[in-house]
Amino acid sequence: MIIKNQRMLTGNTTDNMENKLMIKLVVGTEAMFFVSLIMAYIYFSFVPGYGYKLSQVHELDIKTTGIFSICLFLSSFTFWRAETNYKKGNTGALKFWLLFTILLGAVFLFGQGREYLGLLNKHISIGSSRFGTSFFTLTGFHGLHVFIGLIVIAIVTLLTFLGDYNQSGSTVIGTVGIYWHFVDIVWVFVFLVVYVLPIVV
Amino acid sequence: MKAEFVIVPEPEEPLPSLSLSNNQGFLQWMASVDHKQIGIMYLWLAVLFIILGGIEVLLIRIQLFTPNNHFLSPEAFNQLFTMHGTTMIFFVLMPAIFGFSTYFVPLMIGANDMAFPRLNAFSFWSTFFGGFLLYFSWLAGGAPDAGWFNYAPLNQYNYSSTPGVDYYCTGLLFGGIGTVAASVNFIVTILKYRVKGMGLKQMPMFVWMVLVNSFLILAAFPSLNAALIMLLFDRQLHAHFFNSSGGGSAILWQHLFWLFGHPEVYILILPIFGIFSEVFPVYSRKPIFGYGIVVGSGIAIALLAFGVWVHHMFATGLGNTVNSFFAASSLLIGVPTGVKIFNWLATMYGGSIRFNVSMMFAIAFLVEFTIGGLTGISFAIVPIDWQLTDTYYVVAHLHYVFIGGSLLGVFSGLFYWFPKISGRMLSERLGKWFFWLFIIGFNLTFLIQHALGAMGMPRRVYTYPDFKGWAILNQLSTIGGFIMGISVLLLVYMIFKARKLGELAPHDPWDANTLEWTTSSPPSLKNFDQVLPVKSTRPYRDYKKPEDADWKHNR
Numbered sequence: 001m002i003i004k005n006q007r008m009l010t011g012n013t014t015d016n017m018e019n020k021l022m023i024k025l026v027v028g029t030e031a032m033f034f035v036s037l038i039m040a041y042i043y044f045s046f047v048p049g050y051g052y053k054l055s056q057v058h059e060l061d062i063k064t065t066g067i068f069s070i071c072l073f074l075s076s077f078t079f080w081r082a083e084t085n086y087k088k089g090n091t092g093a094l095k096f097w098l099l100f101t102i103l104l105g106a107v108f109l110f111g112q113g114r115e116y117l118g119l120l121n122k123h124i125s126i127g128s129s130r131f132g133t134s135f136f137t138l139t140g141f142h143g144l145h146v147f148i149g150l151i152v153i154a155i156v157t158l159l160t161f162l163g164d165y166n167q168s169g170s171t172v173i174g175t176v177g178i179y180w181h182f183v184d185i186v187w188v189f190v191f192l193v194v195y196v197l198p199i200v201v
Numbered sequence: 202m203k204a205e206f207v208i209v210p211e212p213e214e215p216l217p218s219l220s221l222s223n224n225q226g227f228l229q230w231m232a233s234v235d236h237k238q239i240g241i242m243y244l245w246l247a248v249l250f251i252i253l254g255g256i257e258v259l260l261i262r263i264q265l266f267t268p269n270n271h272f273l274s275p276e277a278f279n280q281l282f283t284m285h286g287t288t289m290i291f292f293v294l295m296p297a298i299f300g301f302s303t304y305f306v307p308l309m310i311g312a313n314d315m316a317f318p319r320l321n322a323f324s325f326w327s328t329f330f331g332g333f334l335l336y337f338s339w340l341a342g343g344a345p346d347a348g349w350f351n352y353a354p355l356n357q358y359n360y361s362s363t364p365g366v367d368y369y370c371t372g373l374l375f376g377g378i379g380t381v382a383a384s385v386n387f388i389v390t391i392l393k394y395r396v397k398g399m400g401l402k403q404m405p406m407f408v409w410m411v412l413v414n415s416f417l418i419l420a421a422f423p424s425l426n427a428a429l430i431m432l433l434f435d436r437q438l439h440a441h442f443f444n445s446s447g448g449g450s451a452i453l454w455q456h457l458f459w460l461f462g463h464p465e466v467y468i469l470i471l472p473i474f475g476i477f478s479e480v481f482p483v484y485s486r487k488p489i490f491g492y493g494i495v496v497g498s499g500i501a502i503a504l505l506a507f508g509v510w511v512h513h514m515f516a517t518g519l520g521n522t523v524n525s526f527f528a529a530s531s532l533l534i535g536v537p538t539g540v541k542i543f544n545w546l547a548t549m550y551g552g553s554i555r556f557n558v559s560m561m562f563a564i565a566f567l568v569e570f571t572i573g574g575l576t577g578i579s580f581a582i583v584p585i586d587w588q589l590t591d592t593y594y595v596v597a598h599l600h601y602v603f604i605g606g607s608l609l610g611v612f613s614g615l616f617y618w619f620p621k622i623s624g625r626m627l628s629e630r631l632g633k634w635f636f637w638l639f640i641i642g643f644n645l646t647f648l649i650q651h652a653l654g655a656m657g658m659p660r661r662v663y664t665y666p667d668f669k670g671w672a673i674l675n676q677l678s679t680i681g682g683f684i685m686g687i688s689v690l691l692l693v694y695m696i697f698k699a700r701k702l703g704e705l706a707p708h709d710p711w712d713a714n715t716l717e718w719t720t721s722s723p724p725s726l727k728n729f730d731q732v733l734p735v736k737s738t739r740p741y742r743d744y745k746k747p748e749d750a751d752w753k754h755n756r
Contacts, residue, residue, distance in 0.1 A: 018393045022386075032420055032421075033424075036423060036427035036428070040453060132440075132441075133449070
């Protein structure tokens with residue numbers, strides 16, 4: 001007649017899938033945040049008669065940024081390799097691919113810093129014009145997300161070296177992966193809107 | 202089976218592994234990750250801020266008591282109405298709703314806590330410090346003074362040079378992050394922690410509405426957070442998002458704010474609909490009429506909420522095409538809301554109704570919220586909106602939905618759930634005094650303001666000329682406001698008195714239907730050892746009346 005509430009009784013949950021659901025919801029709400037920033041950028045840059053074709057867009061160097069972008073996209077691939085190896089139990093390969101991911105993410109951030117420095121030297125800053133305002137806010141918040149992702153992956157890597165992931169079954173790496181792939185996908189949209197679209201339009 | 206029969210064996214003493222004493226004073230509350238304690242703290246936060254927000258608006262009403270009054274300076278008046286609106290929406294109604302949700306969602310689904318208890322504590326404290334950051338602005342040089350929706354360019358440094366708007370941004374950001382985190386927590390809890398046997402179709406209506414609402418929050422709050430960050434950049438880093446002189450766009454703020462702001466008003470009402478969908482069946486002693494339709498109309502409201510925001514911006518000149526589209530969508534959203542009203546009426550129809558205070562608030566809600574809904578529909582008609590925008594008619598409308606809808610729901614929920622939370626009964630006799638004082642004061646204050654608005658009195662003016670009829674109507678409105686103030690003080694007194702001297706509450710004082718009433722009042726630190734089988738939306742009633750169980754009829 002009466003159900004024993006086993007799952008709660010033991011204080012453990014029988015499946016750990018709530019982590020993944022949680023990060024999917026976080027990613028969803030973060031996506032809405034980026035939609036707001038991207039819409040603001042589009043509004044300032046492409047609305048006819050208002051912000052159509054800003055001259056400063058041409059200060060951006062699509063080739064250099066494109067190369068650094070490829071690093072970021074590659075890091076999604078390397079993290080996927082890390083996940084696969086974790087599931088197979090190859091701890092050595094897991095360590096390698098995690099470190100490789102961190103390296104690629106750091107290279108991307110280095111590229112972004114280099115680009116910012118170049119723009120600042122040309123006196124384009126967040127306060128200089130509405131191009132600067134929307135460009136630095138959008139790419140800056142993406143960079144912040146990359147940076148946070150790197151911190152999290154660094155912690156996961158450290159735990160891997162300490163032996164926490166010698167056995168498969170944890171959802172932590174998969175959960176972090178969802179976030180990391182999301183950060184990459186956001187950059188696809190940002191790159192298209194900020195760098196590619198002004199050339200096409 | 203008799204009601205006094207002990208239905209769920211509850212451990213009277215804490216289990217050995219959970220021998221945490223419930224009595225470690227203030228420190229234990231601060232360190233708590235228990236959803237019941239966090240829920241109670243949310244509710245106290247709402248009580249604290251309703252007093253602060255109430256004092257602010259009573260000062261405003263004193264200023265408006267006579268024409269050409271100089272009780273308050275224009276600057277002080279701007280700060281007071283801004284703080285009143287911001288406080289009541291973000292730090293009274295939100296914490297009150299989140300308090301009930303945090304306390305009762307796990308209990309109603311047969312779980313012992315939220316999915317992420319520490320995230321739950323983070324959500325509360327983030328909201329808490331957000332509220333205090335907002336109020337710290339008084340000490341830091343002046344409160345925000347650009348209204349609760351804080352339009353550009355008034356929110357820019359040139360127009361508001363005190364740090365008030367910066368505190369508005371940071372305070373609401375903290376609150377917003379806490380709200381989003383809590384919503385993630387609710388969704389995971391509801392989807393993953395329901396007791397075995399409780400499918401989505403057996404979920405209590407309140408849980409359903411919290412689930413729908415949480416998705417609404419996840420979609421709506423990011424645009425507020427983004428707008429607040431952009432505004433902070435404008436003010437602190439001299440960015441150009443919203444200042445038109447520097448190339449920015451003032452209208453962008455309105456779009457981002459109302460893309461959040463209109464869903465927000467549904468965020469403040471959907472869980473309230475959930476509370477009423479619990480209260481009406483219990484006090485009518487009938488199941489909810491049209492369970493699926495009540496759920497479906499809730500989902501419809503949540504989806505439509507994102508297609509109506511421009512009806513706040515009809516006066517900005519976006520053109521006929523845009524205005525017509527949003528007029529139509531705004532009229533449309535009245536439909537699912539109206540459907541719900543008829544669901545509740547049909548729930549009462551033929552029921553054996555008990556007129557407890559909770560039920561009286563629910564019935565009053567049907568009347569008051571319908572008035573607010575009808576004035577809302579009048580705003581969907583563009584020419585009427587142009588005539589009445591920024592007048593007291595808007596003030597009357599929004600208070601009829603926020604107070605006549607959300608706040609009455611909070612009161613109804615409070616009288617319904619207080620025995621469970623505190624283990625004591627609230628006095629029904631004083632409760633009826635409170636009910637009548639509040640309802641009379643409320644209608645006296647705001648019914649009149651429809652007329653004031655139609656006569657052309659603009660909102661947010663610190664004083665007004667002695668036009669014919671304006672003084673007497675404002676005076677009646679002020680008197681009504683003070684009656685409401687007195688009634689809220691009576692409520693606070695009742696709560697304090699009941700906590701010490703109130704009659705001890707049985708575990709199921711209202712003969713209710715859902716799982717939270719199977720626990721002791723108040724529930725033990727660990728909610729459940731064992732949970733009743735769930736085969737319908739009213740598992741507890743099924744248990745009390747096995748021969749008449751819902752699941753037998755629905756086969």
